[in-house]
Amino acid sequence: MSEKSLQHIDFSKVTITGGFWKKRQDLSRKITVKAVFDRFTETGRFAALNCDWTEGKPFQPHVYWDSDVAKWLEGAIYTWQKNPSDRLKKKIDKTIDTFLKNQTPEGYFNSHFQTQEQENRFKKMNDHELYCAGHWMEAAVAHYRATGDDRFINGLGRYVDYIIERFVEKKDTGFEVPGHEEIELALLKMYDATGDKKYLDLSLHFLNLRGVHPRALSEDHKHADLSHYAQNHAPVREQTEAVGHAVRAVYLYTAMADAAEKTGDETLKTACETLFRDITEKKMFISGSIGSSSKGEAFTVPYDLFNLVAYSETCASIGLIFFAQRMLKMSADSRYSDVIERALYNSVLTSTSLDGKSFYYENPQEVVPYLHTRDGGTSAIRWPKMLRSAVFSCSCCPPNIVRLIPALGDYICSTEGDTVYVHQYMQSEIDLGNGKMLNIDTKYPQNGKVTVTVKGGDCKLALRVPGWCTDHKYETVKGYTYLDAKDGQPITVDFPMKVRFFESRPEAVFNCGRCAVQRGPVLYCAEARDNGKNLRDLCIESRCRFKQGIHPELGVPTLTGKATRRVFEDETVLYREKSNARQKVDITLIPYYAMENRGEDEMLLWFQVK
């Protein structure tokens, strides 16, 4: 391996043919895509694209509504691309037609500003115009790649020309860089799809200008610079700590990494590496969730991983996956692919209900219902919502899931010369090009056995040895084991998938003395419904044999092991001298992703273990 770029294998070349993720893709296609479409229709988000809202009508378009629709559109295109359906195609076409019809002569489109604030176009840094534009570009790239039809992407090209005119040439806008980053990474996708350098240049323009004119230095700059909140506190190459709004941050870092890879900018790459380490070594929940605080939906100080009040927005985890994927292109290092796996099997899966219809915006890392006093209580703590919702007013997360799941093939493979990297283990067929096919046969994460077969020629294989697997027999370089694969000869690897206990470093005070339980990449949690109240008092016997089963209500895997809990009979005693009176109990764990699917319940991820 070298530090040369890995070539991405696009999900269009990948078919997930069975197993764990096929089920999730089917659920997304059959249920989620439509559920989100219906909710967005009901809340007027599609109608808003007509840009004919007037005072007094219902469903006043919000500044970020376009992005919700654009993300749904992108996901719908991916879904249709892998499983064509006329019905879905009609929805896609209608959405695109409406967009194109309502673009202004300059190419501008924003259903909020066109109906409510014509005079404020590009005046308000925090009002998401460029963020929405970016999401339209991502949808347009998806559409162009899926269909070859260039009407939509050309429409976005005209929008970009207009943005260049205003932000780069005339400089008559109210702010210099986007308040909510996203367009930077979208422009790089436009560049990839078209080869037109203007997209790369505009992306670099925004990246290079960020943090250069903090408010204090720029008297003539009337508008808020948003500073740390929008990572506008320092030039991007000088940023060393993940700060501010977590989604904005990881979208920015994704663009930075992509730009570093495309331009060979080592300083930018180093900044990305530093930021990635800051997140994953100090600010990431074990589920792969990031952004600890509801205040500013933000990163906070290192090791502030207070499970009970974690904000951990779904979009931030998805953004972390994007960031890791870009980093992986620059360096075949399993630190990146491990994070993708961690987030996919835990935070991302958890965000959606098992029926595919409702979603977390904030993903709980622990739930103690009897402490929750969300409305009107005197708790100084803002307790997160315990259950997923079908509808949100701020609905960025559901369509982010809609676009992630059908494109999961994006994360499985890449190539570098004649080496084929396998990052994620999903049952799949991959077209490597030049008549070569790769077959991945696995029941992962049910077990750790993976059989990889290349057909149509020999190749080198680089298989990720998952970070959770500490007892494997493979020689690794940066987490990958390198093997020679002969045409048609299956290669089987096996990663022992026993129940493992993970601990966090001592600075992460909320987890001290506690362990998370993982089997393969899947975190397991306990709910009171299965185990009785006061889960934190349970102490798992680490040497017990866990029995695997299927949960009768939830249909998900279970692990049943041995634990103890204190005998504490006197109802009137708050404090007593330490007693050794403990009773033995069974503890039944379910995958974290299955939590809170039976109504509000106590839920724990970090256990006492003996």
Next chain:
Amino acid sequence: MSEKSLQHIDFSKVTITGGFWKKRQDLSRKITVKAVFDRFTETGRFAALNCDWTEGKPFQPHVYWDSDVAKWLEGAIYTWQKNPSDRLKKKIDKTIDTFLKNQTPEGYFNSHFQTQEQENRFKKMNDHELYCAGHWMEAAVAHYRATGDDRFINGLGRYVDYIIERFVEKKDTGFEVPGHEEIELALLKMYDATGDKKYLDLSLHFLNLRGVHPRALSEDHKHADLSHYAQNHAPVREQTEAVGHAVRAVYLYTAMADAAEKTGDETLKTACETLFRDITEKKMFISGSIGSSSKGEAFTVPYDLFNLVAYSETCASIGLIFFAQRMLKMSADSRYSDVIERALYNSVLTSTSLDGKSFYYENPQEVVPYLHTRDGGTSAIRWPKMLRSAVFSCSCCPPNIVRLIPALGDYICSTEGDTVYVHQYMQSEIDLGNGKMLNIDTKYPQNGKVTVTVKGGDCKLALRVPGWCTDHKYETVKGYTYLDAKDGQPITVDFPMKVRFFESRPEAVFNCGRCAVQRGPVLYCAEARDNGKNLRDLCIESRCRFKQGIHPELGVPTLTGKATRRVFEDETVLYREKSNARQKVDITLIPYYAMENRGEDEMLLWFQVK
């Protein structure tokens, strides 16, 4: 014993002659009384009594300033009473003279309303007028008892007449019951001191009216009723849960208990018992601190004992002591005297720095400096101040300490018939009246040996067996052991004072898997200065022998024992598979009351114990 009232032995009959508390009383007399006086002088609180502040002058009198001065005055009188000093007497006299000179012809006094809101007298429920009046009454009772001079108490009598005229007769005020309770308990002290039933009646008037006219039922009532915040949500006899502002709550409950005792009102007594249990069985930190939340300085839901963000105001603990003391008069039950002990040795002592000059308003139950992001950070949590302050804008707590410490003799003894109850073990001489003296000889809490000698006659002794002492040999009834004492013959009891570990019930989630360390009544904590960072990772070996010592910097007792902490060498790893690599370390504990006396530091009360 019976359920007849215990007769209180006033601190004026008690001399603390040596030992632990004598030192604290000396510190209070020599340092704290003057320190608080100086801070109050510097901040204009004494000058405010002249009621001549006008717009543009510095030190604009706040609605609660009078109460700060009145509490200081009460404490200064107690201090002078036990240790007469001309200098202190002059300050006392001047304060009283200024008050009397500036009372209005109606008897009203309030330095805020007289200078700034004449028109709003008794119009604003939450603006502390009656609270301040109550504190003046407590000071006046103290002065009358200490000197026999009735000028001051008569001045307050005129104030009460005016309050009766306005609140009971004319009913032309903007609210019916005090927004911040306090006057109810003060009126009962006025009744005790004068025997005049008008004080009892007014106290009962306020108590009986509280919660009777919640806003929803009273259209004609324009002003906020403050509802739960000021315990005005239900008639007091129907209140079953401690709610709202914790200081207001315990001041109210103190008055309720005192009134129940004075009137024999069994329903009121039952309500008090229920509320006391609710606090001490569900809402009290192990230090005796109460009021978990900074939002509303309030009680929250049961078991919300999140140490890291505890509000736990000093005044609330002091109020809990008052409440417990009134309950103890009605029932010789060590549940009450144990709570007094818990709060005295822990929350109350902790609130003041070892040098007697600075104070906590909020008392930390745990400190992790690297999580604190108090100012401008993105943490959604409001982290408490780590260090004590010499000056507060809201300065209720320091003078509450000033009045508590010199009157500690109030908590030692009471009598019922010929039985002498000893509740707290302090080296002291007590005048039981009728020529009888009680001598308590003890080094408590250094050790648990207490020798009690009655002189001038025989008596029955009822000695509290401390709740922390679970391995004593005494027969107890409601926590007291009953003995016959012969004139001049010492009786010695001994409560084994080994290091003990206490745990909280499983619902108190933040303490699950952790123990507090106590020796006698004194909680011990660890600071990072003595033990290195990441205290939560330490695991104490419960069977180790603790060595006692004296802390070289702090001069307080230390306990040095054995513990382990994890070996976690890789700086770049946030999560790893559970390792059993632990290193043995010494752990040095100091009394909780000595914490944070060397600058901001990590501090822990709840330890992993093996």
